[in-house]
Amino acid sequence: MKVNLRVWRQPGPDAKGRLVDYSADNVHPDMSFLEMLDVVNESLIKKGEDPIAFDSDCREGICGSCGLVIDGIPHGPDKGATTCQVHMRRFKNGEAITIEPFRAKGFPIIKDLVVDRSAFDRIIAAGGYVSMNVGGAPDANSLPIAKGIADQAMDSAQCIGCGACVAACKNAAAHLFTSAKITHLGLLPQGESERGRRVVRMVEQMDSEGFGMCSNEGECEAVCPKEISISNIARMNRDFLKAIVR
Numbered sequence: 001m002k003v004n005l006r007v008w009r010q011p012g013p014d015a016k017g018r019l020v021d022y023s024a025d026n027v028h029p030d031m032s033f034l035e036m037l038d039v040v041n042e043s044l045i046k047k048g049e050d051p052i053a054f055d056s057d058c059r060e061g062i063c064g065s066c067g068l069v070i071d072g073i074p075h076g077p078d079k080g081a082t083t084c085q086v087h088m089r090r091f092k093n094g095e096a097i098t099i100e101p102f103r104a105k106g107f108p109i110i111k112d113l114v115v116d117r118s119a120f121d122r123i124i125a126a127g128g129y130v131s132m133n134v135g136g137a138p139d140a141n142s143l144p145i146a147k148g149i150a151d152q153a154m155d156s157a158q159c160i161g162c163g164a165c166v167a168a169c170k171n172a173a174a175h176l177f178t179s180a181k182i183t184h185l186g187l188l189p190q191g192e193s194e195r196g197r198r199v200v201r202m203v204e205q206m207d208s209e210g211f212g213m214c215s216n217e218g219e220c221e222a223v224c225p226k227e228i229s230i231s232n233i234a235r236m237n238r239d240f241l242k243a244i245v246r
Helices: 033-046 118-127 147-157 164-168 175-186 195-208 219-223 232-245
Strands: 003-009 019-024 096-100 107-110
Touching: 019 033, 118 175, 118 195, 147 175, 164 175, 164 219, 175 195, 175 219, 175 232, 195 232
Parallel strands: 003 096
Antiparallel strands: 003 019
């Protein structure tokens, strides 16, 4: 099959970018989207041209580094999947596909489709940890936790920090990511003692990174590859209000 690509090319953070047309020929339907880009890059290198810069690592839907906006949808058309899990059989022969980077003030473009997502690291460093000395790994049954609570915590812990929630939000809000990181620690007994301090520190850091405010429209949940629930945002807001009024 063949697809026609419009790819965002930007030589550097301060350079002016533009959409450039490419043709991807001899694409196998079973190729992943990133494998298709690999083929395009091989042809560009053979021509002596600069290959398209994009992030990838595990290519198994685990790391979340493969953040691309495909036809206006972060990670592409498949629900509950990262870009590397999207296969070319999802597209029609001869289809035109537009590929752009995640766009947000908090995610400055480094080159082409690569953005700097270190803001998420700083949000986690602000409070996304348990500082108490918990010793070695305890026996699984030594600290009973209700199954419903454990399930909520583990569902939130699935967040891979890819940033699709920010890219989908018209306000470029990072509330889904931040709330997921706050929830999975705050619901468990080990994280309870720092619950108030954690939410204040992480929300303040999120705001300082230039992310927008949540308007509760659900785009973030719709594109999240791990389908993190926006109920986490409501919990974060409640915890934040409780912490600042005490």
